[in-house]
Amino acid sequence: MRRPMVAGNWKMNGDKALVQQLLGHFKSNIRAENADVVIFAPYPFLYQAEELLSASGIEWGAQNFYIEASGAFTGEVSLGMLKEFGCKYALVGHSERRTLFGETDEMCAAKVKAALGAGVIPVLCVGETLEQRESGVTEDVVGQQVKAVLELVGAEGIGQSVIAYEPVWAIGTGKTATPQQAQDVHAYIRKVVAEQNAEVAEKIQILYGGSVNASTAEELFAMTDIDGGLVGGASLKADDFVTICKAAE
Template sequence: MRQPFVAGNWKMNGSRESAGRLLEDLVRNLSPGNREVAVCPPFVYLADAMRVLKGSEIALGAQNVSEEESGAFTGEVSATMLQDFDCAYVIVGHSERRALYGETDEVVARKFMAAVRTGLRPILCVGETLEQREEGITDKIIGEQLDAILGVAGVHAFKEAVVAYEPVWAIGTGQTASPDQAQAVHAMIRSRVAAADDTIAAGLRIVYGGSVKATNASELFAMEDIDGGLIGGASLDAESFLSICQSAESAGHQ
């Protein structure tokens, strides 16, 4: 049984005060259940988040990581630094990093490896643009993104990883892939990993991200290969995020 996973990606939002209130609301109101929950605040709030989340059921994650271990890389944050703040997860390959900061599949693969080497669990984001979907090359694009990781890290690195399918055209737009559209891509991702190792693919958690809200989470999470969500805007509201976490309760799949 794959345990459902829900992570909040706060992106570059909030203040120290609002972040603290949100974290406290989540800790106070998240009931125990058969799902794993994580939050990924901006770097500058990780220390505060570590203190608030200590001893809670909510794991801490970061939104990015350097592929380098240390050195003259101004503005970068290494995987070992993230471990100092009890981070369990780190997002790599988010479409905004790929599109706005030029991160190639090769760069994402190096970041994935940097996380794995230090014991952080990567949340690997993959997805296609609207133009690529309309051209009918969704499987090709996502296959290339996965193959870049498989070629460098090998399939065994996916044992501790989470894959997040995020159609670029649905991120922050209010548009959402239909449950059937999302399921089709999730099944393709699992099949791609299964080609290397059936057992690892069967246990791999693949989550959906792309305008997931309290109103559509249950329908998405009910699909066979959708094991939860990577939540953007809705994770900034405690009530909405908690509702999405509740929807994940019944999303455990064999």
């Protein structure tokens, strides 16, 4: 049976005081015994995550990174630097990175490969826009995003990763895919992986990300192929995130 996961993506939000408050609350109220719990904090707050979450059972990670180990790449952060702060996970290809910063399927595949090589678990984000869903090409879009990674790292590599399906039209909009809509895409993603390796497909964690909140989490997580959530705004609300984690556990 796959172990559930709940990941909180804070995006570019927070300050030292809020981070102290949130992490303290999570540490006191989230057991993380029957589910993996991960916080993706902005770079400046990773030191607080390491300081406050060590030995709590809650993991932390980065929202982005650059594929090179070092060099003249002003403004970028390497995987080695992230590991210095105890990061176990890193997001790859979040829809905001794809749409706002031009990250392509090929770039995302290269980042997955770099993360695996550095011993960091990549959380690969895939998903379609509203226009693509209404045009009936959801599976084509999501399938290509997954296949680009499979082509570079193979089933073995993707099996060491986590996948997060995030319909772009449901991020930060308050809209959520119905549990069945989400389940259908999750099942399709598992099918794409199974075409290369059925065992890996059965074991890989696939999260749903798209305005997951305290009231929708339980029904979403009950779906066969949904193994947890990549949570945005609700991860900045202490009690709501705890409720979501309990739904996964």
